[in-house]
Amino acid sequence: MKMLGRGSVAFAALAVGVGAALAMSGAEAIKERRALMKDNGEATKPVIAMLKGAPFDLATVQKALATYENAAAKMPGLFPSDSQAGDTHALAAVWTDTADFDARFKKLGADSAAASGAIVDAATFKANIMGVLKNCQGCHETYRAKES
Amino acid sequence: MTTSRTALAVGIAILVAGVAAAAWVLSAPRPIDPETARAVSAPGDPGAGKIVFFLAGCDSCHMSPGQTDPLRLGGGRELKTPFGSFFPPNISPDRADGIGAWSAVDFANALMAGVSRDGGHLYPAFPYPSYARMSVDDVRNLFAFLKTAPPVSGRAPADRLGFPFSIRRALGFWKLLYMPAVRPVAAAPADPQDRGRYLVEGPGHCGECHTPRTFLGGPVESRRLTGAPLPDGKGKAPDITAAGLGDWSDSDIAYALSTGFTPSGDSLGGPMAAVVRNLGQVPQGDLNAITHFLKTVRPAAP
Numbered sequence: 001m002k003m004l005g006r007g008s009v010a011f012a013a014l015a016v017g018v019g020a021a022l023a024m025s026g027a028e029a030i031k032e033r034r035a036l037m038k039d040n041g042e043a044t045k046p047v048i049a050m051l052k053g054a055p056f057d058l059a060t061v062q063k064a065l066a067t068y069e070n071a072a073a074k075m076p077g078l079f080p081s082d083s084q085a086g087d088t089h090a091l092a093a094v095w096t097d098t099a100d101f102d103a104r105f106k107k108l109g110a111d112s113a114a115a116s117g118a119i120v121d122a123a124t125f126k127a128n129i130m131g132v133l134k135n136c137q138g139c140h141e142t143y144r145a146k147e148s
Numbered sequence: 149m150t151t152s153r154t155a156l157a158v159g160i161a162i163l164v165a166g167v168a169a170a171a172w173v174l175s176a177p178r179p180i181d182p183e184t185a186r187a188v189s190a191p192g193d194p195g196a197g198k199i200v201f202f203l204a205g206c207d208s209c210h211m212s213p214g215q216t217d218p219l220r221l222g223g224g225r226e227l228k229t230p231f232g233s234f235f236p237p238n239i240s241p242d243r244a245d246g247i248g249a250w251s252a253v254d255f256a257n258a259l260m261a262g263v264s265r266d267g268g269h270l271y272p273a274f275p276y277p278s279y280a281r282m283s284v285d286d287v288r289n290l291f292a293f294l295k296t297a298p299p300v301s302g303r304a305p306a307d308r309l310g311f312p313f314s315i316r317r318a319l320g321f322w323k324l325l326y327m328p329a330v331r332p333v334a335a336a337p338a339d340p341q342d343r344g345r346y347l348v349e350g351p352g353h354c355g356e357c358h359t360p361r362t363f364l365g366g367p368v369e370s371r372r373l374t375g376a377p378l379p380d381g382k383g384k385a386p387d388i389t390a391a392g393l394g395d396w397s398d399s400d401i402a403y404a405l406s407t408g409f410t411p412s413g414d415s416l417g418g419p420m421a422a423v424v425r426n427l428g429q430v431p432q433g434d435l436n437a438i439t440h441f442l443k444t445v446r447p448a449a450p
Contacts, residue, residue, distance in 0.1 A: 040413070041412055041413035041414050042413060043413070044409070044413035044414075044415075045411070045412060045413035047413075048403075048409045048411070048413060051407075051409075052399065052403060089383070091382060133409070133415070136408075136409075136415035137408045137415045137416070137417065137421050137424065138421075139417075140415050140416065140417025140418070140421060141417050141418060141419075141421035141422070144383075144417045144418070145378070145382040145383025145384075145417075145418055146383050146384065146386075146417065146418065147383060147384050
């Protein structure tokens, strides 16, 4: 009974979660994905500073990689068809080349996880970080159009 | 009465013929001068030409679609503009479909004068108003480098342009309005400030996207490099004058040019992504020169 109760609670929570995702409006999806990309940018800022000569800090790098992994897992679900228009820089290609778009996030997640394991010091940071960061450019080239 | 009417008709006919003849003469394609033609025909250095190739980013438009090798230059990627769709040609050294059978003069005519091998006007979707400022050395070195790329067979589709932009001869008038009145220089400047200007306004052709255009597609010189909508209507090329770059330091700019990463942690995208891939291949000194010059650019007073 107790087990069943816990299971029911978990199931109910899951149902609510799925329901929330299904009910997410286009405007909410845009807001959420922009927040995730903002997180990515903020996390990348100190990483770029390190590449340009600031002292290496492992915790900051690992935090950035975790941020990318989190975003990569959530992003593909944040482009419902009613989120093409609005306060977004996403291009129509997101919805026409969906398989490629989703695969790129999968790759970003996998590359971030691999780099997280590989990076332990300044030397391994230099050797592994660009492989992760190159993913940003690939997607921004094809799927984003900035207005400023 | 009849005589004076005839005289009037003859007079009008002569006037119309005169205007037509003048229009024909004014709109004529003008190839490079004989002196430049001689100079550009000297053998080029492919090693130096490789740097010119990446500074100019030839592959951004001429690379064969559906692959990632910047040196496969079979052309055919669609370039959408308000005037119609252009399909940049094959510039690989293939003798039948590319530029393998071209002379250095044919090549310089295209780059520096916007004149095709058969003597007609080229459309300025090919940024020859910028390349007209290139040095003779850079042009012949670039030509020598292109000869080392692999030949690619196949031709690009024909351009699809709306009327009246499809009238090629009319480009002669466009050139009268917008072709810069410059004499080709023998060598690119070495001084960093001058070299920066040369790279931005010549081979780098930054203004082709970052300077707004008139309804005829010519640059608005008073607002050069202040940002403009991209030709395909998707997004905007930002303001890259001192005002637009704001508090970016010199190293911020040079770093963004060669890696795409901005001080805010963003990664440059759209057509700039290809530019960044190319600029990652050029010497740091050239990136510094570009940076140095951009920080001095202020829009002309209105």
